[in-house]
Amino acid sequence: MTRYVVRRLLGAVPLVLGIATIIFFVVNAAPGDPTLYMMAPGMSSEVVEQLRVNYGLDQPVHVRYVKWVGAMLTGDFGYSFSYNRPVLDVLMDFLPNTLVLSACALGLAFLVGIVLGTIQAVKQYSGLDSALSVVLLFFYSMPSFWLALMLILTFSLMARNVWDWPIYFPASGITSTGHDFMGPWEQVADRARHLVLPTLSLALVLAAGIARYMRGSMLEVIRQDFVRTARAKGLPERTVVFKHALRNALIPVITLVGLYIPVLFSGTVFVEYIFAWPGMGRAIVEAITRRDYPLVMAASFFFATMVVLANLLADVLYAVVDPRIRYE
Amino acid sequence: MVGDPVTAGPRRRVVGGRGLSAVLPGAPQLLAGRWGVGAAALLAWVGFLWLLVARWDRVWAGAGGPWDERLAVATVVLGLAGAWVWSWRDAGQPLAGRAVAVSQWDLAVRAFSRNRTAVAGLIVIGGLYALALVTPLVAPYDPLAQGDLMTERYVGLSAAHPLGTDQFARDVLSRLLYGARISLSIGFVAVAISVTIGTLLGAVAGYLGGLADTVIMRFVDMVISFPRLILLITIIALFQPSIFLITAVLGLTLWPSTARIVRGEVLSLREREFVQAAVALGYSKTRIIFKHLIPNALAPVIVAATLGIGNTIVLEAGLSFLGLGVQPPTPSWGTMVDAGRGVLLDAWWLSTFPGLAIVFTVLSFNLVGDGLRDALDPRLRS
Numbered sequence: 001m002t003r004y005v006v007r008r009l010l011g012a013v014p015l016v017l018g019i020a021t022i023i024f025f026v027v028n029a030a031p032g033d034p035t036l037y038m039m040a041p042g043m044s045s046e047v048v049e050q051l052r053v054n055y056g057l058d059q060p061v062h063v064r065y066v067k068w069v070g071a072m073l074t075g076d077f078g079y080s081f082s083y084n085r086p087v088l089d090v091l092m093d094f095l096p097n098t099l100v101l102s103a104c105a106l107g108l109a110f111l112v113g114i115v116l117g118t119i120q121a122v123k124q125y126s127g128l129d130s131a132l133s134v135v136l137l138f139f140y141s142m143p144s145f146w147l148a149l150m151l152i153l154t155f156s157l158m159a160r161n162v163w164d165w166p167i168y169f170p171a172s173g174i175t176s177t178g179h180d181f182m183g184p185w186e187q188v189a190d191r192a193r194h195l196v197l198p199t200l201s202l203a204l205v206l207a208a209g210i211a212r213y214m215r216g217s218m219l220e221v222i223r224q225d226f227v228r229t230a231r232a233k234g235l236p237e238r239t240v241v242f243k244h245a246l247r248n249a250l251i252p253v254i255t256l257v258g259l260y261i262p263v264l265f266s267g268t269v270f271v272e273y274i275f276a277w278p279g280m281g282r283a284i285v286e287a288i289t290r291r292d293y294p295l296v297m298a299a300s301f302f303f304a305t306m307v308v309l310a311n312l313l314a315d316v317l318y319a320v321v322d323p324r325i326r327y328e
Numbered sequence: 329m330v331g332d333p334v335t336a337g338p339r340r341r342v343v344g345g346r347g348l349s350a351v352l353p354g355a356p357q358l359l360a361g362r363w364g365v366g367a368a369a370l371l372a373w374v375g376f377l378w379l380l381v382a383r384w385d386r387v388w389a390g391a392g393g394p395w396d397e398r399l400a401v402a403t404v405v406l407g408l409a410g411a412w413v414w415s416w417r418d419a420g421q422p423l424a425g426r427a428v429a430v431s432q433w434d435l436a437v438r439a440f441s442r443n444r445t446a447v448a449g450l451i452v453i454g455g456l457y458a459l460a461l462v463t464p465l466v467a468p469y470d471p472l473a474q475g476d477l478m479t480e481r482y483v484g485l486s487a488a489h490p491l492g493t494d495q496f497a498r499d500v501l502s503r504l505l506y507g508a509r510i511s512l513s514i515g516f517v518a519v520a521i522s523v524t525i526g527t528l529l530g531a532v533a534g535y536l537g538g539l540a541d542t543v544i545m546r547f548v549d550m551v552i553s554f555p556r557l558i559l560l561i562t563i564i565a566l567f568q569p570s571i572f573l574i575t576a577v578l579g580l581t582l583w584p585s586t587a588r589i590v591r592g593e594v595l596s597l598r599e600r601e602f603v604q605a606a607v608a609l610g611y612s613k614t615r616i617i618f619k620h621l622i623p624n625a626l627a628p629v630i631v632a633a634t635l636g637i638g639n640t641i642v643l644e645a646g647l648s649f650l651g652l653g654v655q656p657p658t659p660s661w662g663t664m665v666d667a668g669r670g671v672l673l674d675a676w677w678l679s680t681f682p683g684l685a686i687v688f689t690v691l692s693f694n695l696v697g698d699g700l701r702d703a704l705d706p707r708l709r710s
Binding site: 019022029030031143146153161162270274284285296300 | 558561567638642649687688693
């Protein structure tokens, strides 16, 4: 097992390096010179040239590539143009927010997806099954950015301004303006309230996909002999479903973790942008519009590395849970 | 590929015969229970005929107008003729009992046409593409024409503007119809690009193996582990966003998943007897790949492509939403959703309807994709 994990980790290294290479050359193939965005009117050409030298832009691409990869391996991602701080510091400010949001969304998505998928499979061909299928397919086909806007419209704007609901949710940011003056429990509640809508916009779309998959997986398991045996020996239906069928049906669902992490990160870009959530997704969009190349490269690299790690984690989990998988 | 000869088709092909088909093409087939083809032909006939009558002046003017209006007129004429001729000829066919050879594709078509939701999805998609083609004849207003900015901005749903107006007093319904053309064509072209590249490279990697396989598949691994949206926004933002760039970039970033599917299929096909026989006969590698491997690996590719069009439409809308896609004033569903973002409470229709359009389009593609997956997999056929 340890050998398998180590081998997979070593296999991921060239993959990550390859990704870094793609990022570097895509960004460097872009037309335009980043120093042009730092120019002030009346700057002499000597100053601009000095800027280019300072940022190493006067050197040929392959030299810059080697230097960039070399620096990256020592944890130095360069200096952000727009924040005037080391890129790593900037990313470390944003990363926790993205991780909190993604973790909540992923957790909720799997919870809702597994529950709904199981209900559908157990009640196959019932009215409930078809109704859920339609609703789930509707959410599955939905762009998360539109869902986010509709949630804001319903549970934030209309709830607060038109319908006067007792509960409404904030539509932007991670905390209210008065956050610093609240007590500790109020602070937690305030943060939780801000998490609700962004989490829902991400989780509902994912949950629909997970439920569809779960339904299929559960149906396959329910048809198998050991489930029939469990029923035949007189076990109550609850035990059959939850102890025998569900556990086995969950195994293939693990692969979805690896599959859905890229989808989730794509979703966070929109959701963070819409909800003004200070995370990596919003940071990368802003960095691109400001031509902050070091930040763009580092942020895409972080995203890609997290996807590689998530895939690896899913494979290892799969091998742990399912003894039939050979990992030699 | 050819199965046993069996009796083809349902017992009654048509009800009402040629007489009914001459007046209402599709109706005889619909009444006989072949509701998929029947509804398609009937809808095409009624829809295009209504268009011809109600918008006669525009059809007349469009025949000598710019290329998209000519295309619209041609669509109407060909659609009408096609529905009529097909229904007439179909109604004249012998009732039943013809013994014919049935291929795997025939079986798949039959399995697909039994799946009602999938057929409904296919009809909706066909309708959307037809609507996109005839948009210049249907749209009530010019999508770029601004109304009176003092009185006609943010007008709600009304008879004059069924889906309201936007911040420049433009008609939302007209923009929605024109936006469909952008979304649908980008989706189709991008997926066509990716399927072509993916199938070729996947087949080459799977069949040749060795160095070619390693190089191609390592590259595929890299691109797949990249969150696609990040790659897209990076590329598009660094260059100048335009419809052509988006289509190309969407197409060029989707192919790795197709390549992976095709490679997997080819790896198993490679060991089968018919391929061994082709090798023994001394056929060239090109011939084996194009004539023997690719046609047999296509079924999962078709499913992935159908679902991929839906995904691509969502992605394109997302990019346009971020301002990195189709640039204003060209209408696109993504930019329209974005336009309503700041005025959600005052003009809820601006974001809502383009979003619903995306959802229903993608939903149809997903329904058809699911139906195709069930129909093309012999194990799932009942």
